[in-house]
Amino acid sequence: MKKMVINTLACIALLAMSFFLASASDPSPLQDFCVAVNDTKTTVFVNGKVCKDPKVATANDFFFSGLRVPGNTSNKLGSMVTPANVAQIPGLNTLGISLARVDYAPYGLNPPHTHPRATEILTVLEGTLYVGFVTSNPDNRLISKVLYKGDVFVFPEGLIHFQLNVGKTKAVAIAALSSQNPGVITIANAVFGSKPAISADVLTKAFQVDKKVVDYLQSQF
Structure with missing residues (x-):
């Protein structure tokens, strides 16, 4: 009986540990914010950015006006991505989120790409987009959809995805990404x-x- 109880408790402990490991994620910030210091002379490297003293933080550390400006789509692909990540907004450091504006000329393409550190959720503000992503090996299954104004689509972290403007007019979308620096x-x-x-x-x-x-x-x- 005693042995059975011990075995049962051991199983419960293993299950609890498995759940903890499966649900673990990046640690939460230990302060309100950590405004990035873009000092190229520093010799300190961390997984993110070095922080300035919170007492000298200002509103501009958390502000970026670049997404109000349409991107220049006069290029071979007919698209332009305007990022709003930690490089543009130092206050995003350690907060695990960023944005991007994507402008598309008629039939413009945001070509197949991946974000190695982020899931992306895309919202169409204007126009009609054909979007999709490809699952990993061995299936390599294409999951795609035509989106209209107000529609939302998710691209899982690390998977190849794309957007094509299938309309005769320009299109605009806003992408939210689950990293301060998603990479592309x-x-x-x-x-x-x-x-x-x-x-x-x-x-x-x-x-x-x-x-x-x-x-x-x-x-x-």
Whole structure:
């Protein structure tokens, strides 16, 4: 009987520990805020930014007016992303959230990319967007939808996703991201525009195309 009780308690303890580990997340801030100090001369590196004294923080540390300005979409892709992360708003440091405005010319594309450190939730303010993301291996399933003004769509952290303006007029969206510094990896730029370039032997085999195709694509980036 005693052995059974001990085994039962051990099972409960293991379950509790499993739940704790499964539900663990980044630690909460230990102060109201930690305004980032963008001092390139500092030799201190932390997982985030070094903080200024909270007593000298001002409203401008928590302010950014850049999202009111339409992005310039006169480029090959016909889109422009205006970020509002810790680089633009020092007061976001340690708060785990950021925004971005995305402007699209008619038929403009925000090309396939990933955010290695953030889930994204996109809200359409104007226009019509075809959006989607691709699940991880081995399925690589495309999950996509056409969005209209006021619609919302979520792109899970780390997965490749895109948005295409399928309307004849401009489109605008606001993206919220679950990191102060979500990062972005644009797939085509990373694969064909790396410095130094990835060996053509690697890319021809990976994409099953002729070397001339790889050379052409690398020349575009």
